[in-house]
């Protein structure tokens with residue numbers, strides 16, 4: 034039996050970050066991973082998704098260049114060529130992780146881990162022992178028993194595509210549904226998007242409305258309040274049942290994007306009774322501790338804001354507390370910014386207007402700007418931008434920043450710092466604008 038200070042299940046965003054930080058503090062670490070290093074984000078999430086988003090942006094840039102007067106033709110993307118580039122980039126990330134783990138002295142074990150006791154993990158027939166065990170096993174796409182589900186694919190299958198499908202039905206109006214619908218449309222597929230309520234219903238309602246209008250203006254069929262369809266294959270393609278289908282039907286592909294389920298069902302919870310919530314997430318307290326002493330969890334398996342930087346930050350804080358002499362280290366889950374890489378992108382930090390009104394009633398003041406960004410005006414593109422500040426109280430503390438439009442993805446981070454520091458609307462007003470940009474609208478809302 035090998036003994037360590039820390040055993041980490043899962044080398045995704047959270048597990049890797051926590052393992053590196055623990056090793057930095059001098060802990061002897063075992064890291065267990067049956068799949069590719071980097072987990073969801075690197076292999077079937079943020080990284081290949083952003084690569085496809087860049088390809089889609091390039092397609093839009095070609096259109097724009099034509100509108101500007103360049104003599105360029107907009108041919109289709111050689112999808113296979115681009116995927117080879119994308120995968121080469123990912124292979125470099127794998128190699129870099131492998132090297133860094135070696136340098137840090139982390140014992141990487143290419144096997145699935147299974148809890149046998151609070152301080153014991155079995156992996157590839159070997160028993161490992163440590164006073165602290167981290168579960169960072171992530172999540173996987175939700176699959177339903179609905180008829181014909183297997184005729185469609187999930188986000189993992191999207192990344193396995195080697196050519197652009199002619200027509201696609203995307204089912205699910207969350208992050209992944211909106212992002213992949215946008216990419217597929219920009220790269221030449223006819224796309225219909227079906228959502229059971231509105232798009233991005235956890236975001237400020239005006240952002241979802243702006244995205245819906247923008248997608249429709251671009252030619253994506255957006256079907257809101259649609260029932261979950263059954264899928265049937267006919268000679269001419271895939272048919273959806275129980276919904277009024279759009280122009281792109283029948284479809285060459287159906288893509289399900291219905292959320293994710295935690296990887297908590299196959300890690301030995303029969304022997305170590307960790308508390309789960311009703312969706313199977315491992316319940317953790319503010320310090321990432323579970324109900325079983327010595328067993329901790331971070332990232333998607335806990336269901337607490339399923340984003341890479343959140344898993345990383347929680348994993349690092351945990352190692353700082355366990356091995357770095359920082360007993361109070363813990364992640365503040367409030368005011369986490371996030372971006373949806375739609376076309377155009379959108380992002381938000383803090384409270385939506387509706388949340389602020391529930392909490393603060395009449396003390397809420399909203400400032401917004403709707404405008405045509407210069408790049409759209411120059412190319413006669415219908416794309417609009419929307420920027421919205423939600424403020425509270427007589428001194429108008431900024432409690433929400435909501436952005437839709439070109440550049441939002443890169444613009445939000447700095448405003449998230451300001452919000453976290455307690456910025457007032459007057460602080461934004463007192464900041465001199467950078468001209469000509471879209472970002473300047475946020476400091477000119479009072480003028």
Ligand SMILES: Cc1cc2nc3c(=O)[nH]c(=O)nc-3n(C[C@H](O)[C@H](O)[C@H](O)COP(=O)(O)OP(=O)(O)OC[C@H]3O[C@@H](n4cnc5c(N)ncnc54)[C@H](O)[C@@H]3O)c2cc1C
Pocket residue numbers: 042043044045046047048065066067068069071072073074075077078079080082144145146147169170171172188209296299300331332333334338339340341342344
């Ligand atoms: C299509 C898509 C796009 C996304 N885009 C973004 C984005 O742009 N920005 C963003 O912030 N987030 C994005 N996310 C979310 C982000 O990928 C996740 O929040 C993040 O990867 C979670 O990290 P994690 O460490 O909890 O889990 P994961 O990264 O999923 O890692 C878990 C690891 O555990 C391993 N494992 C499972 N069971 C065991 C076991 N028993 N023993 C050992 N190892 C095990 C798995 O093989 C996996 O490698 C996206 C997700 C998807 C699906």
Ligand SMILES: NC(=O)c1ccc[n+]([C@@H]2O[C@H](COP(=O)([O-])OP(=O)(O)OC[C@H]3O[C@@H](n4cnc5c(N)ncnc54)[C@H](O)[C@@H]3O)[C@@H](O)[C@H]2O)c1
Pocket residue numbers: 177204205206207208209210212228229230233261290291292293338339340371372373374
């Ligand atoms: N840019 C980013 O940061 C980014 C990108 C992709 C994913 N992610 C993360 O990954 C998570 C998973 O993404 P996602 O888009 O799969 O989840 P999501 O929670 O964002 O959206 C899921 C969608 O599926 C719908 N849905 C769920 N069950 C359904 C059912 N039975 N019938 C009909 N509709 C149903 C929901 O109403 C929702 O619209 C996100 O929550 C996010 O945290 C982040």
